[in-house]
Amino acid sequence: MSKERSIREEEERRLSEALGVIERRLLKELSVLGERRGDVVGIRQEFWDDVTVNFSDATELGETWSSIVQQAELLAERERSHKVASTAASRLALQRDNPYFARIDFAEAGEGQADRIYIGRSTLVGDDGETFYVYDWRAPVSSLFYDHEPGPASYETPSGTIEGDLTLKRQFVIRGGVLKHVFDTEETIGDDILQAVLSERSDTSMKSIVATIQKEQNRIIRDEKHKLLVVQGAAGSGKTSAALQRIAYLLYRYRDTLTSEQIVLFSPNPVFKGYVSRVLPDLGEANMRQMTFRELIESRLGRRYEVEDLFSQTEALAAAEGTPDGEARERAARYKGSEHFFETVNRYLKRLEREGVRFRPLRFRKDTIVSAEETAERFYGVLGGENFGDRLVKTRRWLNERLDAWVESQLKEPWVEEAAELSDQEDIQRAYVELRREGGYREESFDDEDRISGLLLKRAAENAIAPLRKAVKGFRFMDPLATYGELFRSRTLFTACAPDGRLPLGYEWMAQRAEETLGRKTIDHEDATPLLYVMEALEGFRKVDGEVRHLFVDEAQDYSPFQAAFLRKRFPRARLTVLGDFNQAIYAQAEESGGFGGWTRLVPPEETEVWRLSTSYRSTEPIVRFSKRILKPEDAAGIAPFHRDGEPPRVAECGDGAELADRIAKDAAELLEAGYATIGIIAKTARECGNASAVIKERLADDVPVTLVTGGSANLPKGVSILPSYLSKGIEFDAVLVWDASGSRYGREQDRKLLYTVCTRALHVLRVYSLGVRSPFLPSGYEGDEE
Incomplete structure (x- = not known):
């Protein structure tokens, strides 16, 4: 029997054994899943049959509440158990198709016998709970497969470095539980495997690359030391794939302290979001939060203003190509994305702590309840000695007090009485309940009807000014649009805030454009991020973004330095992984000078790591060579095709x-x-x-x-x-x-x-x-x- 045949039979026996474990485990999980599904459906159908409902007195009410809570807790426990079984069954179904893709034999220093280690998307333990049939590709020992050729090798663990000898490195192609190919290799990842994978037809979603991770990609995936990871890679070099595997690795490595909700990926467009949405679930992990920069802008500005997106800006610039207005706007877009403008806005924000915030009046119909001038006097005068945040909170409290006083002054006005008379039975019932809660509505009392009437009057007035209350609660008594616009209304103000004391080229055109667009509350794309920054600085950055631990930015070359700095401000605790290719910088706002300066200046050099991926795996060699010739020779110099x-x-x-x-x-x-x-x-x-x-x-x-x-x-x-x-x-x-x-x-x-x-x-x-x-x-x- 040939050596190749002997190896294949050995590996087929091993695969059959692993598939047997998977089948038994899957049947068990499916059985549990069926039971839990039945439990959940039964509890939901019979929920109220098993609850004793009695509201006759306080004691019965308490027993009723306890009964409801008990049933709800039972339902929640069964639903949790159902979800766990469902997740396990899905993972095992994926393993049944392709349990593992590699084997390494590693003899730890001082140990005579080499351990056989099979590597796959997720761990598989035998029925005894001790035998490891498959190690997760993210386990420390699995890095041997990606980083080393046969011979002396080592890997890092939380407790230190493990050294030894890698005696075998073998790769598999398994489809539908059938062993298709076996390759022994002395390279980190064999070309035969890469050829097989890359020659497959495309799908409508991105695939996991855990079987073909290259050595340099593996280092990116497992980097835990740096606060900023910059990955500059040629088109098709696996930047995005490596980033998604990095997310999976981080969720595995820090599974007790990190959740998918604490990881955010910024995608270039909605199509791309859908394209990468299956990678993490296929690896057994929940998807991270994924958004486009456009969605971030829309979530904060879209309800107040009409905001142009990057694609509409691109179309507008293409339509105006070669015209004076088109050239002026392209220049404005580049400037408003620059670090110079970010620093100008930062200095302006410091100035706003002393003066300059524009306020909105609180008006109801034709009445001015609080004028903008009064609010400014309160903010900068009465409260001027306090810090900005405390002033905001105290100004909000003062405005609510002014609204309280105004409501009281309106209770006898005809419009309030007319509104109260339109109260329906539900409003009256709520007033009655409120009065009872306050100890009113006693049989011997003679003024209860008047008190209910008073409550209805007050509720009618409060309903009328509910939008004002909401605006005050959200700090919208400030006017960020007018405040931002001041930079383009006053040359003196702009030069005072500019770091070099100079106006940018084209300032007059920008000022005229700002007057036209901001005046009708339409926001050019190049103004959206600076305006949002001013708004966030005035109203406060959202707390939830401060809880994000890892921020990934794909196509980072398309972000302006201003946008990069803004994201750093918005996600202050997050470690950054940014991916891009300056040969694909296609938007006017992208930094002209090349490089990732807008990102690398956000984090100290000693906490930054820059990786360059030069080999293009996506396209065939003829396509890569053709595409390289489109670029300038100096830009194409670092791109190498994979031999396909x-x-x-x-x-x-x-x-x-x-x-x-x-x-x-x-x-x-x-x-x-x-x-x-x-x-x-x-x-x-x-x-x-x-x-x-x-x-x-x-x-x-x-x-x-x-x-x-x-x-x-x-x-x-x-x-x-x-x-x-x-x-x-x-x-x-x-x-x-x-x-x-x-x-x-x-x-x-x-x-x-x-x-x-x-x-x-x-x-x-x-x-x-x-x-x-x-x-x-x-x-x-x-x-x-x-x-």
Whole structure:
């Protein structure tokens, strides 16, 4: 018998044994799950049958309450038990498909016998509770697989370094519980495994990479020392995958003190959110909180103002391309994202502690209850010697007292009496209950009806001013919009706050624009973060964000230095992991100078670690080499393709729009027929996508799924997706067809990185079409087959 055959039979026996344990455990959990489900349904159906209800006196009321609490606690316990069994069954079902992906044999120093260690997504212990069939990939010993070749090796544990000898390193491909491939390797991760995984067709969601984590990715995943981790990586180098595995590792490593709610991931767009949503559940962990920067802005500003998002700004700048207004706005967007402007706003906020906050009057109909001038006098005059936070709280209390006095003064006014007369039976019943609670409504009392009437009058007045009470409670007696706008109304104020005492280039245009937009309560995207910063500083940052322990920011190159600094202020306790590629910096607000200076200046150098991932694993080698040539040579120098062959990209110039649509529709149909599951047709803007969607649907069969992906889309479907360039960030497709990469669409220097980003979305096939002369950034020698 050959050695290979002997190894395979040995591993098949071991796999069968592990699958037997999984099957027994799964049947047990499913049995428990069925019992608990029945218990929960039964308790819910019979809840009130098992509760003794009696409200006749205080004693009976107490017994009734105890009975309700007892039943509720029983239900909660059964629901918890059901959830635990459900989670265990889901994990075991995943293990049944693919219990493990690697084996290492490790002999600890001083020990003669090497231990066989099988590594998978999660731990599997035998029926005896002691035999480890599978070690979780995040366990300390599992790092040997990622970091070492056979020979002397060591790994870190909480109690110290364990040294020894790695005698075997073996990898498996297991699908559906069947052993497909076995590889012995002397490399950290064998190329055979990588080739097998990377050659698979794309899916509509990102996959776990635990079987193919590279050595440098493993160090990123397991870093526990630094407060800031910066990962600069080429397109397709595994930045996001490593970040998601890092989240899973942290939840495993600190499972007693860290929850998924204390981890926040900022995604570039809603499509990407849906795309990565399955990675952590597939690893047996709950998803972290995930949001876009747009959602953060909307949650605080969206109810008060009409706020432009980044994609709308991008479309507006594209529409105004080459005009004086377009150039002026692009300059303003860059400046308002700069560290200079952040420091200017910081100095302005310090100044607001002494003077300058704009206040809103409290008005009811035509009456001014408290004027803005009175509130300012109270805040800066009477309370001027106290700190800002105490002044806010005491001003809020004083405003509520003024509202109390106003309510009392209105009780005999006709409008209050009219409102009270409209009280329904429920309002009257509530007044009666309130009066009884206060000791009123006794049979011998003669004024109870008057007291109920008084309560109804007061409630009518309070209901009328409820919005004012709510505004006061939320510190909205301040006007952050007017306060922020002052920076652009007063040249003197701006220069006094600027760190260099100078106005920025284009200040006059910014001032005029601010007067137009802020005056009608519409907020340009470049003003949204500075305005939110002013609002948060005035009203107080949310407490819940102070409890976040880890903050992950994907596509960090698209965040301005101002936004980076703002996030640091908003999540003050969080350790930061930021991921990006400055070759994909496609927005006006992105830092022009390159690098991650906006992030690295947030944390001391000794607490910062910068990693660079240069190998691109996503695309085939021909696609990577093609995409590199779009960039400037100095930007492309650090990008290395993984050796995976594929068809060369094609570039074709089309004579008119009909030919462009015909060729792309024909390619899409042929690629779907060839088995490619996801086809991305990527145009520069949303407007172009709308046109492309209409003409492509006309040319494809009715049963071909064609989806127009918009900024509000949350899921990436199979079939043909048509999307604008800026929504493709972080996504990958089996095949990418670039819609109109002509010189008129991608001709400016700032379009170079955008075109690079679009082309690097392709896993296996890339075809680029232009309407007329192609972009000057596209490399030559890739002409498609002309018909």
